[in-house]
Amino acid sequence: xxxxxxxxxxxxxxxxxxxxxxxxxxxxxxxxxxxxxxxxxxxxxxxxxxxxxxxxxxxxxxxxxxxxxxxxxxxxxxxxxxxxxxxxxxxxxxxxxxxxxxxxxxxxxxxxxxxxxxxxxxxxxxx
Numbered sequence: 001x002x003x004x005x006x007x008x009x010x011x012x013x014x015x016x017x018x019x020x021x022x023x024x025x026x027x028x029x030x031x032x033x034x035x036x037x038x039x040x041x042x043x044x045x046x047x048x049x050x051x052x053x054x055x056x057x058x059x060x061x062x063x064x065x066x067x068x069x070x071x072x073x074x075x076x077x078x079x080x081x082x083x084x085x086x087x088x089x090x091x092x093x094x095x096x097x098x099x100x101x102x103x104x105x106x107x108x109x110x111x112x113x114x115x116x117x118x119x120x121x122x123x124x125x126x127x
Contacts, residue, residue, distance in 0.1 A: 027069075027072040030065060030068060030069050030072065031069055031072060031073065033065065034062060034065050034066075034069050034081060037058045037061055037062050037065070038058075038062065038081075038084050038085075038088070040054070040058050041054075041055050041058025041059055041062065041088050042088060042091075044058065045088065045091045045092060045095055046091075046095075050095070052092065052095055052096060055088070055092055055095075056092060058088070059085065059088050059089055059092060062081075062084075062085045062088070063085060066081060066082065066085060069081065070082075
């Protein structure tokens, strides 16, 4: 029963949260969103939480938000944001190249060559 009491008190908390939302500026929310994306993206670039698809989504989202958020920040904070995004992009590029080195060249090379050969072969057969 003690567990039900906090759930019952969540209804007024939801109303309080709605009131708090009214007080939040969109610019402040965007800055917090950018900060959260930096944290999540960085987590997804390394260790057990590595997920390059999620990291790329975070980076792409930050790149889209950066010009908008930049207008709301001091030049120092805007530069920090830019450096954080650039650092994440570099780390992402390094992470993508690590597994691609052993399998990438052999897997990447046939794709364009196969496409070109198939197109050339189809054109040659058609004539």
